[in-house]
Amino acid sequence: MTVDRILPTPESRDLIELVRELVAKEVAPRAAADEAAGRFPRELFTLLGSSGLLGLPYPEEHGGGAQPYEVYLQVIEELAAGWLAVGLGLSVHTLSCFPVAAYGDEEQRAALLPAMLGGELLGAYCLSEPQSGSDAAAMTTRAVADEAGFTVDGVKAWTTHGGVADFYTLIARTGQGISCFHVPATAEGLSFGAREKKMGMRSSPTAQVRFDAVRLGRDALVGAEGEGFRIAMAALDGGRLGIAACAVGLAQAAFDAASAYARERRQFGSRIVDFQGVGFMLADMATSIEAARALYLSAARLRDAGRPYGTRAAMAKLFATDACMKVTTDAVQVLGGYGYVEEFPVERYMREAKVLQIVEGTNQIQRLVIGRAVGKGTDL
Amino acid sequence: MNIVVCVKQVPDTATERKLRSDDKTLDRDAADGVVNELDEYAVEEALRLKEAHGGEVTVLTMGPAKATDTIRKALAMGADKAVHLSDDALHGSDALSTSYAMAQALKKIGFDLVILGSESTDARTGVLAAMLAERLGAPQLTLARKVEVDGSAIVIERITDYGYDKVEATLPAVVSVVEKINEPRYPSFKGIMAAKKKPVETLGIADASVDASAVGLAAAYSEVAEFSAAPPRAAGTVVKDEGDGGAKAADFLASKKFI
Ligand SMILES: Cc1cc2nc3c(=O)[nH]c(=O)nc-3n(C[C@H](O)[C@H](O)[C@H](O)COP(=O)(O)OP(=O)(O)OC[C@H]3O[C@@H](n4cnc5c(N)ncnc54)[C@H](O)[C@@H]3O)c2cc1C
Ligand SMILES: Cc1cc2nc3c(=O)[nH]c(=O)nc-3n(C[C@H](O)[C@H](O)[C@H](O)COP(=O)(O)OP(=O)(O)OC[C@H]3O[C@@H](n4cnc5c(N)ncnc54)[C@H](O)[C@@H]3O)c2cc1C
Numbered sequence: 001m002t003v004d005r006i007l008p009t010p011e012s013r014d015l016i017e018l019v020r021e022l023v024a025k026e027v028a029p030r031a032a033a034d035e036a037a038g039r040f041p042r043e044l045f046t047l048l049g050s051s052g053l054l055g056l057p058y059p060e061e062h063g064g065g066a067q068p069y070e071v072y073l074q075v076i077e078e079l080a081a082g083w084l085a086v087g088l089g090l091s092v093h094t095l096s097c098f099p100v101a102a103y104g105d106e107e108q109r110a111a112l113l114p115a116m117l118g119g120e121l122l123g124a125y126c127l128s129e130p131q132s133g134s135d136a137a138a139m140t141t142r143a144v145a146d147e148a149g150f151t152v153d154g155v156k157a158w159t160t161h162g163g164v165a166d167f168y169t170l171i172a173r174t175g176q177g178i179s180c181f182h183v184p185a186t187a188e189g190l191s192f193g194a195r196e197k198k199m200g201m202r203s204s205p206t207a208q209v210r211f212d213a214v215r216l217g218r219d220a221l222v223g224a225e226g227e228g229f230r231i232a233m234a235a236l237d238g239g240r241l242g243i244a245a246c247a248v249g250l251a252q253a254a255f256d257a258a259s260a261y262a263r264e265r266r267q268f269g270s271r272i273v274d275f276q277g278v279g280f281m282l283a284d285m286a287t288s289i290e291a292a293r294a295l296y297l298s299a300a301r302l303r304d305a306g307r308p309y310g311t312r313a314a315m316a317k318l319f320a321t322d323a324c325m326k327v328t329t330d331a332v333q334v335l336g337g338y339g340y341v342e343e344f345p346v347e348r349y350m351r352e353a354k355v356l357q358i359v360e361g362t363n364q365i366q367r368l369v370i371g372r373a374v375g376k377g378t379d380l
Numbered sequence: 381m382n383i384v385v386c387v388k389q390v391p392d393t394a395t396e397r398k399l400r401s402d403d404k405t406l407d408r409d410a411a412d413g414v415v416n417e418l419d420e421y422a423v424e425e426a427l428r429l430k431e432a433h434g435g436e437v438t439v440l441t442m443g444p445a446k447a448t449d450t451i452r453k454a455l456a457m458g459a460d461k462a463v464h465l466s467d468d469a470l471h472g473s474d475a476l477s478t479s480y481a482m483a484q485a486l487k488k489i490g491f492d493l494v495i496l497g498s499e500s501t502d503a504r505t506g507v508l509a510a511m512l513a514e515r516l517g518a519p520q521l522t523l524a525r526k527v528e529v530d531g532s533a534i535v536i537e538r539i540t541d542y543g544y545d546k547v548e549a550t551l552p553a554v555v556s557v558v559e560k561i562n563e564p565r566y567p568s569f570k571g572i573m574a575a576k577k578k579p580v581e582t583l584g585i586a587d588a589s590v591d592a593s594a595v596g597l598a599a600a601y602s603e604v605a606e607f608s609a610a611p612p613r614a615a616g617t618v619v620k621d622e623g624d625g626g627a628k629a630a631d632f633l634a635s636k637k638f639i
Contacts, residue, residue, distance in 0.1 A: 014452060014572045022566060052569030065569050 001256050003293075005074055012071040019075050022051065023082035031083035031203075035348060038195075038202040040164055042122075044086060045093075048079075049119020054093055057238075058101050062113035069238070069300040073245040077293070080249030081256075084352045085204035087249055089122075091242030092160045096123030096169040098235040099180045103223035112182060116167065124165035125239075126156035126209050127232055133157075134365050137229060141172040141211060143179060145225075149218045150174070150181070152189075152211040160359075162207030163192035169222075169235075170211075177226035181216055189214035200351030237310040238303070239360045240317035244296040247317075247324035247356045251289045254324075254331035254349040258282065261335050261344075278334060285327045292320035311373045311380050318366035321356040328353040381435035381529065381551075384491040385426040385459065386482065386512075388416040389443045389450035390502040397502070403597060404604040405472050406502060408444060415450045418497025420457070420564040421557050425527055426495050427458045428562065433529060436460045438489055442470060442482055448580070455575035456567035462578070463489055467585040472597025475503070479511030481595050485588045486516060491552055493534070498523050498556040509556035519549035525560040 002020070007013045026047060034041055048054055056072040058064025065072075072094070080087025097116045100108055115121050132138040141154025152172060159168070168190075170181040183190065193208030223231050259282050262273035272278045299312035328350040332339035339346045357363045373380055391397045391411035398407040415423075426437045439454040439462035441447050451462045465485045473481065486494060494516070499506040513520030521527075524536035525544060532551045537544040539558055567575075585592055593599060619628045633639045 010452070011569075011572050011576060014456060014567075014575075015569055017453075018456075018567055018569070018572065047566075050568060051566055052572075056569070065573075 001252075001259075003077075003252065007071060007074070008068065012067065015067070015071065016074060016078065018051065019053070019078045022047070023078055027079060027086055028082035031085075032342075032345060032348065034203045035083075035085070035201075036342070040203055040205050041086065042164060045089065045122055046120070048086075048090065052119065053090065054119045054122075055097065055113075055117025057094065058097065058113065058117050062101070062109055063117040064101075064113070068304040069241060070297060070304055073241055073296060073300050076242050076245040077249040077252070080246040081253045082249075083203075084246060084250050084349075085201050087246045088201070088243070089161065089204060091239060091246060092125060093123045094242065095235050095239040096125045096165075096167070098238060099169055099222045099231045100182055102234065103180070103227065103231050104182075108182070108219065108222065121166040122161055122164065124159050124161040124168050124209070125235070126159050126168050126170045127236075128158045129155060130157045130208075134362060136171075136232065137178065139171065139173055139178070141170075143170075143172045143174045143181065143216070145175055149220065150216045152181070152183075152214040152216060154211050156209040156211070158196070158206055159209045160204060160206055162205060162209045163195070164205050168209060171228050171232045172211075174225050174228075177229065178232070179225045179228035180222040180231045181220045182222055183214065183216065183220065187214050187216070199354060200348065201355055233310075236360055237313045240313045240366070241296055241300055241303070243356055243360050244292065244299075244313075244316040244320035247320040247353070248289060248293045248296065250349055250353055250356070251285070251292065251320075251324040251327040254328040254346055254353075255282070255285050255289055257344065257346050257349075258285070258331035258334040258339075261338075272334070281330050281334065285330055288323040288327060292316070292323045295319050308379075311370055314361070314366040314369040315380075317360065318363050318370070321353075322363060324353045324356055325350075381429065381433050382438070382490060382492045383426045383429060383435060384438045384440050384486060384489055384494050385419070385422050385454070386494065386496045386508070387419040387423065387439050387441050387450060387454050388497070388500050388502075389413040389441065389447040390416045390500055393417075393501050399604070399607050403472060404607060405597065408446070413446055413449055415453050416497055416500045416502075418499060418501075418557065418559060419454075421559055421561055422495045422497050423454050423457050423459060424562045424564040425555075425557055426493075427565070429493070429527065429529060435492070438463060438491075440465065440482065440485060440489065442466070442478060442485070444471075451580055452572075452575050453567060455578045455580075456571040457565060458567075458571060460578065462580045464580055464582045465585075465588060466582055467590075469585050469592050469596050470590075472600060473595045474600035474602045475505045475507050475511065476601055477595040477599050479508055479515055481585065481588065481590045482508075483512055483515035484590045485583060486512070488583070488588055493529070493551060494518070494554045495527075496554070496556045498558050509554055513554040516552075516554065519553045520556075521547050521549055521553055522556045524555050524557045527555055527557070527561070 055064040056067045060066040076087050143150040143152045168183040170183050189212040191210045196206040265272045296316040299309050299316045302309035331346040392414045395411040398410045400407045437459040439459045442465040496509045509522050521536045523538045525539050526537040528535045535548045538547050
């Protein structure tokens with residue numbers, strides 16, 4: 001079903017139209033087969049890039065689309081409804097560009113951003129490590145400084161686009177705390193683990209990124225030394241909204257499939273949607289999707305207005321991904337046995353939904369973030 | 381080369397399409413308006429010819445105010461400017477008077493080449509290219525699956541039942557294209573932003589020297605006498621395979637004249 005959206009400008013309406021056309025013609029038709037084959041659709045990202053979608057929320061002067069988060073996130077939602085791995089991939093790419101765009105110096109921005117936002121390059125974000133997930137500050141990957149630059153040693157885990165990305169935004173320990181670096185994929189000493197065999201979203205590569213005496217120049221440092229953790233967390237505030245938008249898109253796809261099925265399928269002489277037990281389930285699904293959408297848009301509008309929005313972003317991520325898990329699970333229920341087999345997409349949606357409760361801060365960590373704000377008594 | 385590409389806004393074929401009960405014309409508010417599919421191929425061909433030979437691509441659309449959405453899409457794909465022929469007096473025009481009004485606009489714009497889709501998805505008369513050519517006194521090269529321009533010479537491959545005909549003419553000319561001709565590009569977000577700044581000239585009938593008494597519902601030669609909703613799709617025929625399933629399926633296809 002086409003979601004009725006309020007968009008701020010004629011160009012953002014045209015943008016959403018373009019995205020819907022790309023989803024209908026290029027993205028959705030191949031999702032099921034590529035997911036089954038675990039095939040990463042690199043050329044789709046090239047197409048998104050040439051369509052101008054790989055730098056939407058960044059300034060025009062560096063090749064971005066100058067779109068508010070309110071618009072960018074609805075693009076993510078539409079893409080994720082067609083194929084989660086593509087919507088999430090775009091969100092991760094956008095997150096990976098954030099440190100240079102927001103904390104890079106003028107020279108770095110001019111040198112790096114046009115290519116990062118221009119559509120040909122794909123980014124990845126290296127924060128998690130095998131032993132340091134929720135407790136990200138416990139990372140051990142280390143960048144040792146000398147006159148010429150840095151030498152990096154360590155292992156990053158779970159990196160989305162690990163092995164296929166063109167650049168890696170790295171958060172690592174330095175002499176003065178934690179720092180952020182821009183690492184091109186061609187850096188010597190960079191290697192990748194085997195792709196993780198995942199429960200879902202198998203077309204999106206997730207792999208370890210290993211740094212073995214990787215040499216970086218001084219200009220690879222993004223922001224001040226020691227500023228890296230703050231940068232990483234600021235990047236995640238925006239990233240969490242991307243995950244929330246992915247969750248809403250995926251839930252919408254599941255709801256569309258389940259509601260269409262419930263209007264067709266007959267048992268005991270009536271459409272199953274007319275059994276209150278099923279109709280109420282669908283009503284709850286529709287309601288929670290709409291609430292989740294409103295929540296991420298409200299956080300996005302705060303961000304667009306330049307106001308603090310981190311707690312709201314955590315709420316949106318928490319609520320939208322929990323809603324998505326419930327909606328996709330119920331979608332399988334609505335289809336009965338047909339929901340449990342691969343001929344219908346809903347079993348895949350249910351498998352895909354789970355990861356959204358884990359990435360970019362588990363939903364326990366989102367509660368921790370919200371709870372801390374409550375504890376401080378600050379504005380939420 | 382000065383290329384004008386005719387782009388029609390049609391109701392989305394994916395949505396339910398209706399006629400109005402009052403004057404039996406298309407209910408353009410009932411469905412989302414989209415670019416007539418073949419016209420995207422026409423725009424693409426115009427852009428490719430411009431990329432190869434230089435010049436300018438102008439979009440011409442005749443339609444109500446909301447047809448600006450369609451114009452913007454063609455501009456976002458890369459056309460340079462647009463002319464929107466829009467006037468309440470044009471409402472209800474049939475193919476003959478549409479071709480008259482559009483020919484008048486084309487004379488005002490000026491052109492070396494006019495490119496159309498070979499058929500719209502709503503009215504589907506497929507006659508507009510021929511009518512325009514006649515009114516403009518220009519050669520008509522219809523159903524093109526390939527277009528080549530060399531100086532003032534134009535050659536097309538016109539699809540036929542047996543393959544294709546090579547048809548040659550001299551510019552200025554009118555061409556209609558089929559979907560085999562190319563693969564239309566998607567607009568890009570940069571194209572969308574650029575489209576905002578491209579000139580769109582709106583012409584009323586007086587601006588295009590169109591005689592009001594020759595257009596609109598009252599002037600139409602053809603009249604919609606009656607219409608009814610398409611019957612719901614009949615239940616399919618189930619062929620049970622008892623060893624002769626292949627033959628039965630073939631008989632069925634033969635009865636529908638598919639084979
Ligand atoms: C498909 C996929 C893609 C990913 N992509 C990336 C990426 O691109 N870049 C990147 O850096 N990382 C990525 N990750 C890693 C992801 O961010 C981590 O998996 C996540 O942060 C959780 O870390 P962990 O797996 O080490 O779990 P742990 O931190 O070990 O957590 C285990 C459990 O304990 C709970 N827990 C932990 N601490 C607390 C607490 N204080 N209170 C209550 N409960 C707690 C957690 O909620 C969880 O349920 C990805 C992961 C997956 C699965
Ligand atoms: C359901 C329906 C039935 C109709 N039946 C008839 C009929 O039987 N007889 C009749 O005379 N009229 C009929 N009309 C009116 C007809 O739609 C208009 O005259 C129309 O503008 C031209 O006909 P077409 O779309 O069939 O053109 P076609 O010849 O099918 O279209 C070919 C190409 O012409 C160009 N083009 C057509 N219209 C426009 C436009 N408005 N602006 C820009 N480019 C355009 C496009 O490039 C298009 O691809 C009908 C209309 C509808 C909605």
